[in-house]
Amino acid sequence: MRPTRSRVVINMRIIALLFAALLASAxxxxxxxxxxxxxxxxxxxxxxxxxxxxxNHIYVKATVDGKAYAFVFDTGGAASLSSIAEKQLNLPxxxxxxxxGTGNSAETMGVVVPTVxxxxxxxxxxxxxxxxxxxxxLGSPYEGLAFGGIxxxxxxxRQIVTIDYAHKTLTLANxxxxxxxxxxxxxxxTLRSGVFPNVRAAVDGIEGSFDIDAxxxxxxxxxxxxxxxxxxxxxxxxxxxxxxGRGVGGLMTGVAGRVNTLSLGGxxxxxxxxxxxHATGGVFSAPDLDGNIGADILRxxxxxxxxxxxxxxxxxxxxxxxxFTFTRTGIATNHVAGATIVASVIPDSPAQQAGIRRGDTLxxxxxxxxxxxxxxxxxxxxxMPAGTTLRVTVSRGGKPFDVDLTLRDLL
Numbered sequence: 001m002r003p004t005r006s007r008v009v010i011n012m013r014i015i016a017l018l019f020a021a022l023l024a025s026a027x028x029x030x031x032x033x034x035x036x037x038x039x040x041x042x043x044x045x046x047x048x049x050x051x052x053x054x055x056n057h058i059y060v061k062a063t064v065d066g067k068a069y070a071f072v073f074d075t076g077g078a079a080s081l082s083s084i085a086e087k088q089l090n091l092p093x094x095x096x097x098x099x100x101g102t103g104n105s106a107e108t109m110g111v112v113v114p115t116v117x118x119x120x121x122x123x124x125x126x127x128x129x130x131x132x133x134x135x136x137x138l139g140s141p142y143e144g145l146a147f148g149g150i151x152x153x154x155x156x157x158r159q160i161v162t163i164d165y166a167h168k169t170l171t172l173a174n175x176x177x178x179x180x181x182x183x184x185x186x187x188x189x190t191l192r193s194g195v196f197p198n199v200r201a202a203v204d205g206i207e208g209s210f211d212i213d214a215x216x217x218x219x220x221x222x223x224x225x226x227x228x229x230x231x232x233x234x235x236x237x238x239x240x241x242x243x244x245g246r247g248v249g250g251l252m253t254g255v256a257g258r259v260n261t262l263s264l265g266g267x268x269x270x271x272x273x274x275x276x277x278h279a280t281g282g283v284f285s286a287p288d289l290d291g292n293i294g295a296d297i298l299r300x301x302x303x304x305x306x307x308x309x310x311x312x313x314x315x316x317x318x319x320x321x322x323x324f325t326f327t328r329t330g331i332a333t334n335h336v337a338g339a340t341i342v343a344s345v346i347p348d349s350p351a352q353q354a355g356i357r358r359g360d361t362l363x364x365x366x367x368x369x370x371x372x373x374x375x376x377x378x379x380x381x382x383x384m385p386a387g388t389t390l391r392v393t394v395s396r397g398g399k400p401f402d403v404d405l406t407l408r409d410l411l
Contacts, residue, residue, distance in 0.1 A: 047120035055375030056217030069148020074215030208290030216294030328407035
């Protein structure tokens with residue numbers, strides 16, 4: 001029999017808010033579990049694990065109570081279990097939380113406490129994990145390994161995390177043994193709301209407060225408040241209404257366009273894609289946040305987040321000057337139960353003009369089964385050169401049909 005649950009209301013980032021902050025801001029949970037605090041992972045020296053970049057998410061192999069799963073490592077999130085993992089591990093729900101995340105709505109999520117979670121030689125003992133809604137369970141790039149959830153700030157609250165995108169390794173180091181590459185650029189780091197890694201950066205020369213968010217697959221997401229105050233949409237050569245993704249609280253929609261520059265610690269990135277998020281609630285309505293710097297920018301560096309000494313280090317890699325791409329079909333997809341589902345279609349895009357609708361299933365792309373394609377392989381098709389004609393097989397109501405998409409630049 002599961003224990004009685006307490007109910008709390010908290011605010012949360014893309015996937016989960018750090019429970020160390022929750023205890024300070026959510027009296028109900030703190031009172032019901034007065035002895036509890038969110039643990040931080042420990043490592044004796046340093047530990048390095050390989051990762052796979054899959055849909056611009058960092059996936060690592062980690063274990064919870066001895067069972068291995070594929071976890072997303074998210075610098076803007078906190079410990080969370082997928083609904084799949086929670087059922088397999090049969091962990092009791094000790095509380096529930098009403099969560100508002102990147103979407104405009106709130107969702108109720110359970111809280112569980114595994115005995116131990118391990119990433120390489122780093123371990124988190126008896127930490128709080130949120131249980132993700134089944135609707136946002138992700139796929140896994142590891143054959144035979146189910147999606148386990150999110151590993152976030154608990155694993156680098158006391159350690160120093162280095163994400164080497166070029167070599168696809170993630171290192172957690174004790175501050176006593178940490179050594180930074182002398183060629184890296186250092187930036188002052190703050191913890192917004194006491195939780196989220198945040199730096200000062202400039203969009204088209206306009207400075208603001210930006211979270212460092214490896215859990216976001218996009219390049220740049222901006223709050224409407226920041227974009228409107230600085231006339232950024234009017235400066236964009238072209239814009240489209242688009243879906244930036246789905247997080248806790250529902251879909252994130254907004255205006256997508258290109259800004260001229262993002263200046264980050266002396267590095268200047270040109271022509272990045274930016275989403276101005278329509279937000280009536282959730283994280284992008286926060287008055288102290290101007291935007292998120294996501295994986296499509298971070299992957300151009302080796303990124304080191306030093307929370308203990310409040311520093312961010314950036315070292316350019318050979319992808320620094322690569323162009324920022326955007327779909328030339330207008331299709332965004334989700335992977336659900338082995339199927340590739342059309343999550344959204346940009347108005348007046350090649351996909352909409354060909355009759356593709358939200359909810360359709362992609363059967364084949366360019367003659368290849370869509371079920372065998374990774375998110376990155378699908379993106380490669382969607383970003384083929386303008387003028388390319390692409391045959392796509394779609395199923396609607398169980399009836400397949402073919403369409404030819406002639407790709408063109410939307411931004």
